[in-house]
Amino acid sequence: MTRQIKLGAFLPGGGQHIAAWRHPGSPADGATSFEFHKQLAQTAERGLFDAYFLADNLSVGLGGREGGNAKIAGFEPVTLFAALAPLTTHLGFIATASTTYEEPYTLARKFASLDLLSNGRAGWNVVTSAGDDTARNFNRDKQPAHADRYARAHEHVEAVKALWDSWEDDAFIRDKQTGRFYDTDKVHDIAYKGAHFSVKGPLNVPRPVQGHPVVVQAGQSEDGRRLAAVSAEVIFTAHQNLASAQEFYRDIKARVNTAGRNPDHVLIMPGVAPFVGRAEEEARAKYQQLNDLILPEDGVAFLNGLAGGTLDLRGYPLDGPLPLSDETEGMKSRQALIRQIADEHGFTIRQLYQWVATARGHYTVVGSADQVADELEEWFGNEAADGFNILPPWLPGALDDFVDLVIPELQRRGLFRTAYEGQTLRENLGLPRPVNPWTAARASLQAAE
Template sequence: MTRKIRLGAFLPGGGQHIASWRHPDQPADGAVSLQFHIDLARQAERGLFDAYFLADGLAVTTTEGGAARVAGLEPLTLFAALSTQTTHLGFIATASTTYEEPYNTARKFASLDVISGGRAGWNVVTTATEASARNFNLDRQHPHAHRYQRAAEHVAVVRKLWDSFEDDAFIRDKDSGAFLDRAKLHRADHKGTHFKVEGPLNVARSPQGHPVIVQAGQSEDGRALAAATAEVIFTAHSRIGTAQEFYADIKARVAGQGRDPDHVLIMPGVSPFVGRTEDEAREKYDRLTALILPEDGIALLNGLTGGTLDLTGYDIDGPLPPAPPTEGMKSRQALIRQIADENDYTIRQLYQWIASARGHYTIVGSAVQVADMLEEWFTQGAADGFNILPPWLPTGLTDFVDLVIPELQRRGLFRTEYEGRTLRANLGLPFPVNRHAAARAAAQAAE
């Protein structure tokens, strides 16, 4: 089978760009409008996207930049509703290993996976920010290393719980009265450093076995966690060279874990301003950029540099000062610094450039130019697919679906119809064999 580009759609109803809610095309209340999210999901499915992705936060904070991100909808609740309005589109929701217990996480995602017919994915995050910590009985956030140690064990427990029932555990024979084969129900019996969980989980396995595991860390700890656990990795790069380094490093780490590198998909984020011509795309970029309030831009920079950068008193048309070390998003802090230094950006120029993509790749051009960029990264060892971040909605998504998707299809790089009905099938990922069924089969084969 010819390798194809995989595509996720990152579609917060409030928009990606910090000023997107001010754009005349976008509803100002999109973040909390169910109908708007339904429309976006249907649009993404029309474009044959693999999945609708949503990030999530656990605090109200203006350091994320922009009023559109002050409040929104909890992703799993939203996706349960959207799954009833779609047929093939997957749904990747963010949930925190820092502030959730494994049993809760396993139960919620298993439920979404069953409701959607096997179209759920879990974006594993460790949740930075002091504001989030103060909402969960802490005075300060846990150190970066501690969060990742907890995350590794959290994922391991969740996967044990997802294997509580073997695929054929439920008999449901009305004539005999046999409902469940109890030999195919298993407890987790986990006792570790951070968690003690007996199990079993009270949700059955779904048509895709269990939700797809997604991860987005780029620090050393993040890479280690991704290589050991992730099936899809979202990553942020502003140039192809660093993307290629990350791609090669992760694939090597995955192989070192005894896993198949082809079963771990690396999908950098891309924020495209698409026009029928480059001039038209540039006009769209300039129009949205002009809507940024300086205070929102500065707040965005502070949030992305770990909440440690106070720009009070600095000339925004001057250079970005050094940011103190953070226990927050270390890799994103480093990326923002890199973008500023490589482009010699002032504070204003920097927040204007990252206002849509937050360190992900931003491209302004025609459909052909956008497709050229995606093809180059895909064929030159930088990506297996992309997480598309339309700058504003719904027009940014419509532009990509109507202009870029046909160009990718013309080049034979993207599907013309869905391959299957589950997220795994469409991503080309293998079905996860239940560990208990596998152990029984191995024991029988050894007899």
């Protein structure tokens, strides 16, 4: 088959831009309105998106305490997606969950349940959860060191995958005549032992429809790249230009190959925030309208949050440069990206928060449907992306614009599907279903005999 773009829809109900909730076309309570999320999911499915993607925070955070950002409070993603799954038929649901503050067993059963409820449309976005504010909500005074969080994440993902495999696909017999409910030879303790986790198993949920829910990962630091190479199937990444995206793409594909995995089975999907108009002038007017709604105190609080809470910009002149700061134990890749943006453009604090307000360091595209499609096609065709996570700056308008204007142009170019290929998220993404290792071992033994 001809290679085509994969698309995720990143749809926090409060909008992606920090002032989105103030937009006259957006509901002010969108973050906690189920009917609004239902509308967004059905629009994304109408646009043939692969998945509805939601980030998640485990604290309000410094930026939320100081500003008016609607993203400070919203639904827990797995709960929301369990409610949305019966209202859709093909759209995948990728929920964020933390390896730092959740146990493998409870996380594995949540996502296995979501996969069963959705008939195979679940995905897990693996995050390590930065920030001391979050740590203080989970019986800690400070966040674990960056390297420690990633060491824990490696073990966590291994244990979760083993739990998903603890029941073989055909373990449940459910024979009412004989009273035999399951085959005891096809359920297994995983007996996982590591530096961070000890998990006996088996899981008390059957093997997921997809074998494993699709594993997504978003870190792009050195530790993040190492984790992605051995465990991720989709990588959500942030880049400001083609060259940076190409470096990341080529590096990850090489690491995946070195890890003994098929690079074609790891999809790299940079985030893109599109402002789309029927002409470029209309798109630029939409961009300016949103930026004009940013309150300065919200912009400063937003940058404070992205900087990990240690660079306090309050009191610095808005039209002066971003002050120097030390790297923290927070989101190292995002801290570096924000500094790169400020330095490359010579931005003042005000200009910096206006630039990153749309998508928190992801690539912002402003233009007509043709111009937006040109940008996506260039990245897709030049070893920078296998697809994109689309971050509509405000909702529902920017999502509607993309579905109604950009999707038809991508389809006209043969770059995007005109119908879903399958029923499960894996089928639509073109990813193989993992083989159960217990089943494979039995088959190998039988073949040897």
